[in-house]
Amino acid sequence: MSNERHAEMSAFPTTRLRRLRYLPAVRELVKETRLSPADLILPLFVRPGKGVRQEISAMPGNYQVSPDLLVDEVRRVADQGLGGVILFGIPAEKDATGSDAVSDRGIVPQAVREAKRAVPELLLITDVCFCEYTDHGHCGVFSEATGRKDVDNDATLRLLAEQAVVHARAGADMVAPSGMMDGMVGAIRQGLDAADFAHVPIMSYAAKYASAFYGPFREAAECAPKFGDRRSYQMDPAAAAEQALREVALDLAEGADLVMVKPALAYLDIIRLVHDRWPGVPLAAYNVSGEFSMVKAAAQRGWLDEQAVVLESLTAIKRAGASIILTYWAKDVVRWLT
Ligand code: PBG
Numbered sequence: 001m002s003n004e005r006h007a008e009m010s011a012f013p014t015t016r017l018r019r020l021r022y023l024p025a026v027r028e029l030v031k032e033t034r035l036s037p038a039d040l041i042l043p044l045f046v047r048p049g050k051g052v053r054q055e056i057s058a059m060p061g062n063y064q065v066s067p068d069l070l071v072d073e074v075r076r077v078a079d080q081g082l083g084g085v086i087l088f089g090i091p092a093e094k095d096a097t098g099s100d101a102v103s104d105r106g107i108v109p110q111a112v113r114e115a116k117r118a119v120p121e122l123l124l125i126t127d128v129c130f131c132e133y134t135d136h137g138h139c140g141v142f143s144e145a146t147g148r149k150d151v152d153n154d155a156t157l158r159l160l161a162e163q164a165v166v167h168a169r170a171g172a173d174m175v176a177p178s179g180m181m182d183g184m185v186g187a188i189r190q191g192l193d194a195a196d197f198a199h200v201p202i203m204s205y206a207a208k209y210a211s212a213f214y215g216p217f218r219e220a221a222e223c224a225p226k227f228g229d230r231r232s233y234q235m236d237p238a239a240a241a242e243q244a245l246r247e248v249a250l251d252l253a254e255g256a257d258l259v260m261v262k263p264a265l266a267y268l269d270i271i272r273l274v275h276d277r278w279p280g281v282p283l284a285a286y287n288v289s290g291e292f293s294m295v296k297a298a299a300q301r302g303w304l305d306e307q308a309v310v311l312e313s314l315t316a317i318k319r320a321g322a323s324i325i326l327t328y329w330a331k332d333v334v335r336w337l338t
Contacts, residue, residue, distance in 0.1 A: 032319070033315050033318050033319045035311065035314055035315060035318060035333065035337060036337070037080060037081040037082050037083070037330075037333070037334045037337065038081060038082070038083045039083055039318065039323060039324055039325055040082050040083050040324075040325055040326075040327055040330040040333060040334070041082070041083050041084050041085065041086050041123075041125065041284070041324060041325070041326040041327070041330065042077055042082055042084075042085045042086070042326075042327070042328070042330035042331060043085070043086050043087075043088060043326060043327075043328060044065070044070065044073060044074075044085050044086070044087055044088070045062070045063070045064040045065070045087075045088050045089075045090060045220050045221060046064070046065060046066070046067060046070050046087060046088070046089050046090070046107060046108065046111040047064045047065070047066060047089070047090040047107065048066065048067075048090075048091070048092045048107055048110075049066040050066055050068055051066060051068065051069065052064070052065060052066035052069065053065050053066075053069050056216070056219055056220040057219065058215070058216035058219050058220075058289075058293050059216050059217075059219075059220055059289060059292060059293055059296070059328060060296055060300070061296075061328075062220065062292075062328055064090060064220070067107075067110050067111040067114045067115075068114070070111050070114065070115055071114050071115060071118040071119075074115045074118060074119050074122055074124075075118060075119055076331075077122060077330075077331065078119045078121065078122040080331060080334045081334065082122075082330050082331070082334065083123060083324065084122060084123030084124065084125055084173075084174075085115075085122065085123070085124060085125065086125040086126070086127055086176060086326060087108060087111060087112065087115075087124065087125065087126050087127065087172075088127050088132060088220070088221050089101075089106065089107040089108035089111065089132055089133075090107065090132055090221060090222050091106060091107045091132065091133050092107070094133055094134060094135040095133075095134070095135055096134060096135060096136065096141070096142070097134070097141050097159070098130040098132075098133030098134040098141070098159070099133070100133050101130055101132075101133040101159070101163045101166075102159060102162040102163050102166055103166065104166055104169065104170070106133075106166065108126055108166075108167060108170070109166050109167060109169070109170035110170075112124060112126065112167060112170040112171050112172050113170050113171060116170075116171035123173050123174065124171070124172055124173050124174075125172065125173065125174040125175070125176050125203060126167040126172040126174075126175055126176065127176050127178050128160055128163050128164050128167065128175045128176060128177040128178065128179075128188065129160075129177065129178045129179040130156065130159065130160075130163075130179065131179070131221070131223040131225070132221045132222065132223045135226070136225065136226045136227065137223050137224055137225040137226050138151050138225050138228075138230070139151060139156075139178075139179035139180070139181070139230065139233060140152065140153070140155070140156030140159070140160075140179055140181055140233075141155050141156055141159060143155055149227070149228065150232055151181070151232070151233060153181050153182055153183070153233075154183070156179065156181050156184075157181060157183055157184060157187035158187070160177060160179065160181065160184050160187055160188055160191075161187045161188050161190065161191025161192075162191065164177070164188040164191055164192055164200075164202075165191050165192060165195045165197065168192060168195070168197040168200045169195070169197075172200070173200070173201075174200065174201045174202070174203055174258075175188065175192075175200060175201075175202055175203070176202070176203040176204070176205060176260070177202065177204055177205060178205040178208060178262075179205075179233065180205065180208050180230075180233040180234050180235070181233065182250075183254065184204075185202055185204050185250075185251045185254035185255055185256045186254035186255060188202055189202060189254060189255035201257035201258065202255060202256050202257055202258070203256070203257065203258040203259070203260060203284060204251040204256035204258070204259050204260065205260045205262055205286070206244075206247050206248045206251040206256060206259040206260055206261070206274075207235060207244035207247045207248060207259075207260070207261045207262070207267075207270055207274065208234050208235060208260070208261075208262045209234055209235045209236070209237050209262065209263065209267065210229065210230050210231045210234035210235060210236060210237070211234070211237065211262075211263050211266070211288070211290070212290065213263045213266070213288045213289065213290030213291055214263075214288055214289060214290060215289065215290050215293075216289035216290055216292070216293045217288065217289035217290075220289060235247070237266070241269060241270060241273055244261070244270045244273065244274065245273060245274065245277055248274050248277070248278065248281075252278070252281065257282070258281070258282040258283070258284055258324070259274065259278075259281055259282075259283055259284070260283070260284040260285065260286055260326075261274060261283070261284075261285050261286075261322070262285065262286035262288060263286060263287070263288040263290070263291060264285040264286060264287045264288070264291065264313075264317045264322070264325070265287070265291050265313060265316070265317070267285075268316060268317065268320040269320075271283065271285050271317065271320040271321050271322050272320045272321050274321065275320070275321025275322070276321070282323060282324060283321060283322050283323060283324065284322060284323075284324035284325070284326060285317050285320075285322035285324070285325055285326070286325075286326040287313070287314065287317060287325055287326060287327040287328070287329070289328070291313070292327070292328040292329065295309050295310065295313075307332075307336050310329050310332070310333065310336075311333070311336060314327065314329070314333065
């Protein structure tokens, strides 16, 4: 608060801020940040088969499921009034170019078709990236011509556009590119528009950091890189915060409809910066796998109160400026709030 504003305020004992805290009803009345089920997006993992429900060991309560069981899951989610789900696929076969990702018979399009048939009204977002589909586990393809052991940005763009069109054709309501390739939003926008999907919005993982908090996800989606790491495409946590604004600005210029900051808790400053710079752009934050697992583990040992910690953390993410939160606790939160 500026000195001027302080000057307007009378001093103690006339002013006692605790007056706003004594009664639960007053606390409730003056609350600014409220979580609601519609803010929350639940990540789900789908793998081929029938009747498959495999718990992810580092993320208790989260499962890889086959499309038939995914249908039961999305029905429950729709009944809870969540904002939506985001789908990640684990294909039967991985190869150098991630062929499953661009096939209409791939795991994600199959799952999307079934889920959409069962609950057409539930918002279904698909993650658009190659790390789950390539045998090397990187988020794009390598160029044979150069032989460089680094993802070929521009060769990957074509494939990302194809993958997005495959998802849209299957019935995805929104696509979410997460690979941090330069130009990915523009390439996907062009691809979607050319295939008559000009109405399908893009939620870009715009400021995505190379984070150790993705550890458990790499088991969930079976996408740990076989060599190297993702630091040549994901952002350096120590980079100037302004770089996140440049990433967001580029994605918006390329046609992103919603933008995301990821992870959430260690990047609340970035969420705040992006929100303040573009208050009118829907902003999502991804409360990632490591953020989930560390609280879960502490709660299992009786060291933390899971419900209290989660509600406090999600409130902080929303207070920082994110209006949409992707979280593995989405279903629990709805139970806790009602
Ligand atoms: C894949 C992707 C990742 C996550 C979402 N999409 C992993 C990564 O970039 O290594 C992480 C989600 C989480 O940790 O919960 N591109």
